[in-house]
Amino acid sequence: MTPEQVLQIAAQGVAAATPYLLAALGETFGQRAGVFNLGVDGVMLMGAFGGFYVALQTGSPLLGVAVAMLIGALMGILMAVSSVTLKAPQGISGIGLYMFGLGLSTLLFETLVRSPVPLRTGFDRVPIPILSDLPILGNIAFNQNVMVYAAFLLVPMAWFVLNKTVFGLNIRAVGQNPQAADSLGINVDRVRYLALIIGGVLGGAAGASLSLAQTKIFQENMTNGIGFIAVALVYFGGWSPMGVMFGALLFSIVTTLQLWLQALGVQISPSLITMLPSVMTIVALIIAVRLYRTGTPAALGKPYRRDEA
Amino acid sequence: MNKRWIAFLMAAALVAALVLGGGAAQAQDKLRIALISPSAQNDLAWSQSMADALKAVQAELGADKVELTISENLFRVPDAAAAMRDYAAQGYDIVIAHGTQYGASMFEVAAEFPEVTFAWGTASDYGEEEGLTNVFAYEARAEEGGYVNGVMAALLSKSGVLGVVGPVNAGDAKLYIDGFTAGAKATKPDIDVKVIFTESFGDTAKATESAKTLISQGADVLTGSAQQVPGAITEIQAAKGFWFGTQTDQAAGWEDTVVCVQVFDWTGVIKEIIALREAGTLGGKAFAISLESGLTMKFNEKLSIPDAVKQAAEETINAIIAGEIIPPGSPRELEPAATPDN
Structure with a gap:
């Protein structure tokens, strides 16, 4: 493998990390607030379809992303209503949300679009002047589409919001000890609603990045489980945006590497190479868990009831 | 009073029998x-x-003669098996289990x-060993159209690199891909055919990434099978290359990219199954569609394909039908080669 090929793999892998990264960043907000949303894949599918359909009809991928984020917000509210207001078990609510998103996006696609068609007006690469000419980093970091830039810019932003703002402190507080937060006058339910809405918005954007930038197509169930991997990436990243980004990059670069190895004719069974990203992720997960012990938000997965405090 | 009730009940029963019986007859x-x-x-692939x-057979015979129900997205065999049993119990005449994975379950239901x-x-396999007489089997000689596509792809490629976005290295996909590779190599022995398997049929993103990878490695003509390919076609469209397809016509939306698609036309098989059933034969036969009958090489009329390429394709089709070219995987490979008298 030539150095040039290594750089190409890295550039392709960075772009391919986008839907994982956006979805996992969104999930990080929910989980830091104590809500475990397994429905990300369904949110992504709704975002992918909504964004695709709007871009197909209007020719504007930006409008598509906006609609995808709005749909994501609504899906986040739906999750919040069932798991925060009605206190339904989070795992079951999430699976329900996933199935709802899968079913509705399929139904809408079959009714409104019917057959796969390519999107002529998706997000193409936008090389950033000067920076994209940099050796090595130029092509990897500065010759991507806007969804990629946005996703990676969100990493420091998410870190800042979670760690340096009052809102972030509230999120962490209701995720660690909702009783204590409540006694300090923080509205636990409202914070969890907002965290789930942020998660939905980013999940919708993740879906849109898939249908508007990465593939420029919509097909039913096109996420093929990316949302579930995103949930795992949150654990992998130790509930920190930087860790999540590292996990998303590792997963998608190794995935890209295995595609390149196959095309280069490396004589390994494709089934074996296909396992590579998952195996690498499990190994890294084991190492990561040993490295940082700050770990799980204490109230993760537990509906908060004031009377039980 | 009682007699009147009995009479009423008998009349009601008669009416019910007429209505229900008439309904059943209908x-x-x-x-x-x-x-x-x-x-x-x-x-845009296998299921379609x-x-x-x-749908074509139903349109031909009339919706009043043929009732058609489709249960889609049943990739999981237990779900599909439940559906098969359900349809059989509801009195459906013909149940088509459109997937290799359904075989074992389908044989169980067929016995019931x-x-x-x-x-x-x-x-x-139409269940002869299991003693079944109500099962038909069908397959497509996908290697034949694959070979023809490979010939054309080799002629159209300027870079000398062809790319294949494959699902798994088995079954119908393997036949197609091996045929494609053989056709390309027979046309240009030094051509490079790069193959990526996604190990999935429905992973749109991975198929797209596979296409990106192949294009990065110099491929200017791509092919692939399974329902995951639309993203890959879009990718080669953006790179201004060409696409060859299989199973269902894929040109709509990619008129400037799709050159030719091997279309699986099962209408002949379905009509024969219907005819056999009406004649009292419920199963016991295997069908194979091939270029001779059932497999159609559908050229994209909206794309100007060089005459030399089209001509090479026509010659290859004729040679395959005549048995002069035997693509890999063909059952003819097992037969003794037809050698000219010497």
């Missing part, structure tokens, strides 16, 4: 066909090839409902 007039498919009926054929005709593919 239902029996109609041939009821159920399709169970692993992916969506609009997948059968759904399109069934000997009056119902079952058909499945890709397969050549």
Whole structure:
């Protein structure tokens, strides 16, 4: 493998990390607030379809992303209503949300679009002047589409919001000890609603990045489980945006590497190479868990009831 | 009083028998066909090839003669098996289990409902060993059209690199890909055919990434099978290359990119199954569609394809039908080669 090929793999892998990264960043907000949303894949599918359909009809991928984020917000509210207001078990609510998103996006696609068609007006690469000419980093970091830039810019932003703002402190507080937060006058339910809405918005954007930038197509169930991997990436990243980004990059670069190895004719069974990203992720997960012990938000997965405090 | 009640009940029973019996007779007039498919009926691939054929047969014979029900997206075998049993129990005449993975379950259900005709593919086993007489099997000689596509792809490629976005290295996909590779190599021995398997049929993102990878490595003509390919076609469209397809016509939306598609046309198979059933034969036969009958090389009329390429394709099609070219995987490979008298 030539150095040039290594750089190409890295550039392709960075772009391919986008839907994982956006979805996992969104999930990080929910989980830091104590809500475990397994429905990300369904949110992504709704975002992918909504964004695709709007871009197909209007020719504007930006409008598509906006609609995808709005749909994501609504899906986040739906999750919040069932798991925060009605206190339904989070795992079951999430699976329900996933199935709802899968079913509705399929139904809408079959009714409104019917057959796969390519999107002529998706997000193409936008090389950033000067920076994209940099050796090595130029092509990897500065010759991507806007969804990629946005996703990676969100990493420091998410870190800042979670760690340096009052809102972030509230999120962490209701995720660690909702009783204590409540006694300090923080509205636990409202914070969890907002965290789930942020998660939905980013999940919708993740879906849109898939249908508007990465593939420029919509097909039913096109996420093929990316949302579930995103949930795992949150654990992998130790509930920190930087860790999540590292996990998303590792997963998608190794995935890209295995595609390149196959095309280069490396004589390994494709089934074996296909396992590579998952195996690498499990190994890294084991190492990561040993490295940082700050770990799980204490109230993760537990509906908060004031009377039980 | 009692007698009047009995009379009333008898009359009611008579009316009910007439209505229900009439209804049953009416239902029996109609041939009821159920399709169970692993992916969506609009997948531009395997499932759509059968759904399109069934709809065509229904249109030809009339919706008043043929009732068609499709259960799609039943990739999981237990779900598909439940659907098969359900349709058989509901009195459907023909149940088509459109996937190799359905075989074992379908044989079990077929044994329970000997009056119902079952058909499945890709397969050549119609349950003779199991003692079944109500199962048909069907398959496509996908290597034939694959070979023809390979010949054209080699002629159209300027870079000398062809790319294949494959699902798994098995079954119908393997036949197609091996045929494609052989056709390309026979045309240009030094051509490079790069193959990536996604190990999935429905991973749109990975198929797209595979296409990106192949294009990065110099491929200017791509092909691939399974329902996951639309993203890959879009990718080669953006790179201004060409695409060759299989299973269902994929040109709509990619008119400037798709050169030719090997279309699986199952209408002949379905009509024969219907005719055999009407003549009292419920199963016991394997069908194979090939370039001779059932497989159509559909050229994209909206794309100007060089005459030399089209001519090479026509010659290859004729040579395959005549048995002068035997693509890898063909059952003819097993037969003694027809050697000229010497």
